[in-house]
Amino acid sequence: MTDSPPVDDSAPEQREETATSDEPAGPNEQQQKLIDELTGTYLVDAGAGTGKTYAVTRRYAAIIDQTAVDPEDVRLFTFTENAADEMRERIVRHCDYEMAALRDAPIGTFHGLCNQILGTHGFLAPTYLGIEDTLAPTADVLAEEVVEAERFREFTRQFIDDNPEYEQFFQVVNDPETFLRLIRELAAKGVFPQRNGWYRQSERYLNGDSELFEEALSKANAPQNDGSRQSDMRSALSGWSGQPYEPNAPTEDTVRGDGKAATESVVWDAFESDRSALEAFVHDLYFDYIRFALRRNYLTFWMQLLFAFVLLCENDTLREELQADYVMIDEFQDTNELQFKIALLFTGQDNLCVVGDWKQSIYGFQHAAVENILDFETRLNRYIEELNSDTDRIPFEAPDVEEIELEQNYRSTQRILDFSEQSLSLPATGSDDVSRQGYPSGITPLSANVDHNLPTRIEAFQSESDQGIDALLTKIQDIVGNPKYTIEADEDETTGRPPTYADIAVLTRVRRFGRDLQRAATDYGIPVAYEGGMELFDTDHAKLVLAWLRIVENTHPRKGWTVILEQAGYTLPEAEYILKEERYPDDMVEFRNELQELTGVGSLAQRVLDRYGLNDGYADALVSTLQDTLESTSLTRGDLVRLIQQSWADESTVEVENRTGRDSVTVQTIHAAKGLEYPIVIIANMNQGAFPPAGGSDGRIRYSDELGLQQTHVATDAYDGPYVLPNWRYDLLSAGIPTEYHEERRLLYVAMTRAEQHLLFSAGQEPCTFFEELDCSADLLEPDVTPQSLQTESVSQYEPAIRTSTTPLRLSAHDIMDEVEGAGEDGLGMEHGQRVHDFAELYAQTGNGEPSTPDERRVQEFLDGLSGDLIAEENAHLPLKMENGRVLLAGIIDLIHRTPTTIQVVDYKTDRVRTGQPEYRKQLSVYYHVLTSVYPDHDVELTIFYTAEGELVKIEPLTLAELQGLVSDVTPKLSR
Secondary structure, eight states: OOOOOSOOSSOSSOOOOOOOTTOOSSOOHHHHHHHHOOSSEEEEEEOTTSOHHHHHHHHHHHHHTSTTOOGGGEEEEESSHHHHHHHHHHHHHTSSOOHHHHTTSSEEEHHHHHHHHHHHHOTTGGGGGTOOSOOOTTOEEEOOHHHHHHHHHHHHHHHHHHOGGGHHHHHTOSOTHHHHHHHHHHHHHTOOBOSSSBGGGGGGGGGOOHHHHHHHHHHHTSOBTTTTBOOHHHHHTTTGGGSOOOTTSOOHHHHHOSSSSOOHHHHHHHHTSOOHHHHHHHHHHHHHHHHHHHHTTEEEHHHHHHHHHHHHHHOHHHHHHHOBSEEEESSGGGOOHHHHHHHHHTBOSSOEEEEEOGGGOOOGGGTOOTHHHHTHHHHHHHHHHHHTSSSOOSOSOOOOEEEEEEOEESSSOHHHHHHHHGGGGOOSSTTOOOOOTTSOSSOOOOEEOSOOOSOOOEEEEEOSSSSOHHHHHHHHHHHTTOGGGOBOOOTTOSSOBOOOGGGEEEEESSHHHHHHHHHHHHHHTOOEEEEEEEOGGGSHHHHHHHHHHHHHHTSSHHHHHHHHHHHTTOOHHHHHHHHHHTOOOHHHHHHHHHHHTOOOHHHHHHHHHHHTTOOSHHHHHHHHHHHHHHHHSOOOHHHHHHHHHHHHHHTOOEEEEEBSOSSOEEEEEHHHHTTOOEEEEEEEOOBTTBTTBSOOOOOSEEEETTTEEEESEEEEOTTTSOEEEEOHHHHHHHTTSOOOOHHHHHHHHHHHTTEEEEEEEEEOSSBOHHHHHSSSOEEEOOOOOOOOOOOOOOBOSOOOOOOSOOSOEEEEGGGGOOOOTTTTOOSSOHHHHHHHHHHHHHHHHHSOOOOOSHHHHHHHHHHHTOOSEEEEEEEEEEEEEETTEEEEEEEEEEEEEEOSSEEEEEEEEOOSSOTTHHHHHHHHHHHHHHHHHHOTTSEEEEEEEETTTTEEEEEOOOOHHHHHHHHHHHOSSOOO
16 A cells, blocks of 8 residues: 555544643643553543643553553554654653654554555455455555545446446436445445445444434424423424425325324334335445445545454454554544444453543544544443454453543633633524533533633624624734733743734634635735635636636636636626637737646646746645646546536635744634634634534435435436425434534534633624624624735745646557558448447346347357456556656456456457457557556456457457557657
8 A cells, every 4th residue: 555644534624633832740630640540441531721642642651661561562543643743752752762663653543554454464355345356555545535536426427327227316416426425424334335235234324223213303303391382393394295295295284293293103104114225226336436446446545444444353363463452542532433443453452541522523524423432431332242243353341441531721711711611502503402412411620720820801793794804804903912912921921922913813613714814814914824624726726727727728718718818807898809709818828838838737737826926825735736636546637627627616625824924813714723722712703604504415315323324305207207306204304303513512612722811702793693692792893904014925834846747648549559441340330339349248247138139149158158257348547657758548348257367358349350450459458457457466368259250369468568669659749
């Protein structure tokens, strides 16, 4: 496996838990207990700013300082590689080992540690799922979700062609990526497909959890006000008859019943309805996508965990070899169910220590399971029982769990800590039930363990504008230099100092607000730095690069010219005239010609950005992202136009740090700010529809623990369709599960606890419920921003090297073949040849179909005589390095016949003559070199099956050097 970059395991925004500026001089009582108690199973409640990293690293050092313990006996899971590196550095300070000795110690992310195991032992891991393909040690790991989404779209196009029986499920979705999100969610739960059925009977999750649903239903359908008012569920079902449901849907009277509650018998009938067709579709899509990835020699982060889990479950010898005497997990509240199980499989003794804070679990959208920490002991016992159901994988009984609570906070003032706690009981909407169902019986209060000699200000303000951006900028200007907001200075200063821009952090729930704020701040000359996940393809930088790509690649060039002319200041009538007459300005035509001479997309993007003076962090991030995308896929620059458009529509994010200078306000999403701290925090954009965000998942096939797999819409021929209609069963069941906002409250808590000394809240004319329910009166602030001069300084976390040949020239295998007189002739026309190929594909895949011609009968007899696995119509891509660029030869293999030791390539030809065989050899040689790479342990044989005579002819392959020579002949100059 190629090493994966340091990417967050549970969220697209990288985050790093940093040490607080006020680390304890020595461990407090609870920290000392954690450091000293080295054996046993511990659940550590490590509240915000309680010196978690300080205690964990000292505990690790104490463990390896024991006589009989070496670093390889301890496994420490983190959530970023940066966090792992920091922990190594701290451990070295407190133990007898040097850094060199810890360099290879098993300290790292779940994905990184699993990747190491797969690289050494994972070759046959897919076989445990019934997949014949092996896992190559050189498999690429796709770090960018944008790239995986593009690969998945390529896969779904092929899947639809191969599985027409599942067309109805694709009819109900707007974007096939909704299926990819579903697959990721199932993988996070440990639900995997195998060739026949589901791995370790994980299909039980797909049917929903009747106990969980019954609990939610009883709550949602209970009459209100001691029975005098109808239940929330019955109220939600009002207007049922107005929905365009299928004819078999029950009536509104049947659903809502006569009393104060909905008719539960109808609800349970919907819950228990047959979903086998949906499950079969998800199984086949899931299974085939894993095979698709393996055959193209790549893995995703979730596939790394999947195969590592399967390998540890099935290979007893390997698991026992890898099990450690001590296992520790940092940020345990961010683990998913699969990661919990993987950690247990690595645990050789009942010395398990998990550290986290349920109040800071904010990655549910990435399938983190807060229940892992809330119900730790219950899940620990259940998972041990589950994993040991057929053999003893976990070599100890369910242990007693001891809890340690870290209560002393080394970051914030006591007033901020007390105020932050109220966020966990605030309603998020007017109808939100704020009961702490599923939460611990009590919240461990935090005590400030730092001396704050200066007063804390907690304020709220709003304006009459929509978002309140101008009022926010006015407040920022008011804070800077204002003695009312004096902050703690160095220890030798008792009077503090007035704040600067750099002391202020603006945190937002919605990412787009940060970008809007930065634009407005730049207009006024206020230094603002946006850090964290950025919708990079929604920037002016990306729009200009996309426009020039459209022009250069002749892909909707009119759209490209429209953007360029508008940016140049042409009026609408002027632009329309130029577009109609195609009389573009000379300097623009000259620039287009210059771009056409550039070979790499990175150099093209950089040249565009240079032209417009866009040399900042966004520019660097865009160039780096485009280069990485082209390097890791077979996309051409023309394909990239579509990819950028799709990424724009999907609001795909990239990590960007773009500072205007050292003294600048930091703007971040709350997710990006986790683990960080600032003297002054302003929680902004606390407006309706922004916190919590309006809208929900658009996935029309969904999974939840209570309901299992569900389809929100169905394709139907009812009412003289076809139509896509809402699924009445899902609407009925979902009404029984009220929306929970626990994670939104935790997000607010995380935002509040980033503040060291002053905490402010900002809203516009329609504040959200959170804002209105704060125990803090809000002042109406009239915007009065003073324009000022802004000295910019670009700081980027990227240092991309602009390469000059990143985009391969894509050729078909037919491009290197010469036309030969008589080749391809069968006397019956091209339609006959296509029908034979279609029949051969169908029969190889399904065994179905009756031959209608002698050629088809010969194909049927030939296929019936093959004993191995048959893979029809498989895409093949052969990368070649040429002296002046890279070339990707592509083709489609008619048939692969695979046995345990051999790979036979079969190419069907309906020719009545053999004059084309030398040219077919070129095409087949491409497939030979692709398959020898994919199946290094198999003998690959090339054959042509002439359907007119039913004769199979073996073909000797050309060498790679000979193929390169053919490519050179047809591409004398690789211009693009």
